[in-house]
Amino acid sequence: MVSNICQNCGGLMEWTGDRRKMRCPFCMSEFLIEERETDAFDKANVIDPLLFRSEWDISKLREKSNGKDFITEFLTGVNEVGSAEKEQENLFKILSKSDNSDMATESIHPELFRTAVQRVASVLEPGEKPLVYQNSGLFSKGKEGSVITDRRTITYDTKKVMFELHKDIRSLQLDNGGDIPSIRVNEQFAVRFSMIGTGYKGTGAAAAMICLYAFAQEPDLKQIRLV
Ligand SMILES: [Zn+2]
Secondary structure, three states: OOOOEOOOOOOEOEEOOOOOEEEOOOOOOEEEOOOOHHHHOOOOOOOOOOOEEEOOOHHHHOOOHHHHHHHHHHHHHHHHHOOHHHHHHHHHHHHHOOOOOOEEOOOOOHHHHHHHHHHHHHHOOOOOOEEEEEEOOOOOOOOOEEEEEOOEEEEEOOOOEEEEEHHHOOEEEEEOOOOOOEEEEOOOOOOEEOOOOOOOHHHHHHHHHHHHHHHHHOOOOOOEEEO
16 A cells, blocks of 8 residues: 655645656655555556546457557556656657658658748747657648647647647547547647557557656646546
């Protein structure tokens, strides 16, 4: 059984986005936790019930190969990997196995990546790191698409740039209607990504990563809804 009493000041501690860490909101001490009570849940089949309120039907998602790849990566990311930086490495590993020209990072299709980053530069803050670009227009070549950074998910077209900060994430909507699962951040039609061309593993890993960033960047965030 894990004690949630701060060893430093006796305050009641809270979970952080890192599953192995608790934080005291009174003295800001952080403590590493080896095991926690809720670690007993079935990690291969249940999305961490402490961090998420999920309406996703996991067994139904597993019936199709794209849904299966998506949910497997998401479960691994949030249940096992547990930190945004490590999940970012996992995402890059998945992307490096794809040579799809609709997707780019600093090292995969770097020119396409640079064009996209320039396109969204107006909303980036100093020190913000763009991680991945995904084309959404059929012949867009960087003119339309999504860019995920370490702070926000951005969607843009030729007219406008829209984004949601990771720290403002309260829900993710999985649109699994077609063959391509895509994620709407805060259920917004305008801000979404699907990581086309990465076998949908990329979509699951990217969704897990932005949730982990959300918990790390917004200490008051209790749960994310998955709809
Ligand atoms: Zn304390």
